[in-house]
Amino acid sequence: MSMQYFMYKVKDDAGRTLYGLIEGQTKDDIKKRLRRPNLFFISARPYHLQKLFKSRVKFQTLIMFTNRLSSLIEAGIPILSAMDILWRQSEDQTIQLVVSYMKRQLEEGNKISTTMEYFPRIFPVVYRALIRVGETSGAMTPILRKLTEFLEYKAKIILRTKKATFYPSIVVVFSVLVILGMFMFVVPTFQKLLLKLDVDLPVLTKVILEISTKMRTWGFFITVVFGGMGLYMTLNYLRRNPRVAAKIDGMVLKIPYFGHIFLTISLSQYIRSLSILLEAGVPLIESLTVANSTTGNQKIAQELDGIKNDAEQGVSLYEGFKKIKDIPVMLIEMIGIGESTGMMSQILEKVNRHFDEEIEYNIDRFLTMLEPLLIIFVGFIVIITLLSIYLPVISIWDSLSGY
Template sequence: MQRYAWTGHSAQAGATSGVIEAAHASAAADALIGRGIIPLTIRESSGPGAGSDAGAMLRSLLPEHLFEPKVAPVDLLIFSRQLNTLLRAGVPILRALMGLQETATSDKMKTTLAEVRRSLESGIALSMSLAQHPRVFDNFYIALVRVGEMTGRLDEIFLRLFHHQEFELFMRQQVKSALRYPGFVVSAMVAAIGVINVMVIPAFATVFQQAGATLPLATRILLATSRFTIDYGGLLVLAVLVGGMVLRAWIATPGGRLRWDGWMLQVPVAGKIVRKAMLARFARSFSLSLKSGVPISQALSVVAQTVDNQHIARRIDGMRDSVERGESVLRAAAVTGIFTPVVLQMLAVGEETGAIDELLEEVSDLYNNEVQYELKTLSAQLEPILIIFLGVLVLILALGVFLPVWDLGRTAFAK
């Protein structure tokens, strides 16, 4: 018997996890389903404490897969599209995976497909075989593949997954493009401040000390900042690194991630973009799940795993509980307080007409366009903030450096 660490979702306990003994992963999944738990991930457990909070904290500080190669999103995108084409052409799944393994350009993808093939040959279902690689296939991917197995529409499922991943990849590229210019400006400003503190201000400090004049407040602040940077610069960098590690470990905890995601929605400028992006992802994932034949309550459970924001995921879980108690989707969504009037109106019409999936797809397209517009104008929205910050910095430097020089020059001419 093997020990398997699993994560899942139940109607009574919500998100849950644990360790189970079974002959293989498929048997573990059957045992969990028998308990009323929908398994999301199942993987071999190396020990009784593998799922402990202390272990999670340690892994967050020292990442287990830090130097392990990753599967790029574009590799998974191509895999989904090619597998859809092969299955639609009637190629058996094992032969299709063998062909994709031989043509894959990523070594990590080749290794993953080889392990998936071995799992399939040993009698494990495709969804469970994919679930053994959570760093490659996420919960949403596995859940839809499981639906495809139950409905016999795997080829259609992989096509929908391809379009979903194409949308996600496009959004990531848009975010990177939007943040490139502000990131460059901020990096240049930080570098300039470092050079001024370490090289420029100390040179003026010698002149000011020799003059023995009373220095203005701005100059005293610059000199104190420069001395602190020179004396404690190494400790400051170390403190920033340690602080980043502690913050990362805190965010890795359930409570920390929940509070961090809630704060992200309140950040000026970025908060509204995050909220619209999460609404677009929710609408697209929910629509895709419903089109694939997933029941509404189970679809909400799957979608909660894909929004990538625990604050919103917690509200979607509450929405699922309300639907399971017999409330309408509209009423359950309205209680959460995270959906805009546009989404609620579309849900109301969708419930009346039985076309929730189609209307949610339109909602996804609507917010997708809004997010694209917000990202295209992000640089323009951040420019006033950067200009004000740069202006204040230049003003402090000008007052701190040139006022004493001006006073010294005026004193010299007076003599």
């Protein structure tokens, strides 16, 4: 019988449930091999590794993994022992399986950076590049510290974005509910009254009543739900093509006001990654390639790819950045200073701080404007709806007062 991977489930002497991967032929074979004084076997079943290779974990889980690994390596604990400790400490099932698989690969003589290549959705390209440098240089501890700082920075950006969008999301949802409530419950009540009066209705009233009637049909909900799903799936499918994705992202960058924010966010991620990679000693061309994958915008990534191609031909970064029209002048000049002084990573760090402040300012400014605009919009819809309802009533009242 051929060997295959099994996912096993055990409990340690503290009662914690642990999951791992091991090669074997049968379940009984796995059970025998896992007999240890401090582990209690529960179950085992065949497992397809491709499922694990495509898995993801929460960002906070990755930060915790990196922070713990950094502490263990800094304390002088060998990598295999560190992996075993991480496996026992982890509470996330996916990360337990990943660590278990990585430990097996390390026992077979593979490098940790090589094993991480199997999990591109868990360990970002910047992460893997820095780990590779840490292995080559023997400076794994400072590299892991840098990685922890980088991940915590990204977590802060994500948290700030969530906080920034939380209140507007509530206002938007409330606005939609108010409008739906008006058209589905308030308008129909008056519609019955107006039909009983049998009067000639104004055009505005007819339009509002027609919209209300359409919104109360199953066809409306089916169109909205399936139309939204279809649009989402179509955009996702189109974005698989780099050229189409670049065109879509290019249009996003042209959106008034928001385009500049998206550009700044993409450049901030690129500059931050490039700064860390260069400081860690990653070669320039590789740093440019890896940093390019962090922009989150295909249009910008395509333009920045030209900088890497120019650098391979011996062209300076300053000249390469000057060719891209959307790059802020300040960034171009600061890169020129970084090249001339030999302090590129420090200069890029300063530029990144400036971009972060600019992003925060623009988001706060947008949120300040958004609240009154949404209130005005909802108020306008409510006024138009009420006006369309009361116009016929006012008309009838005027005609009756004439007698």
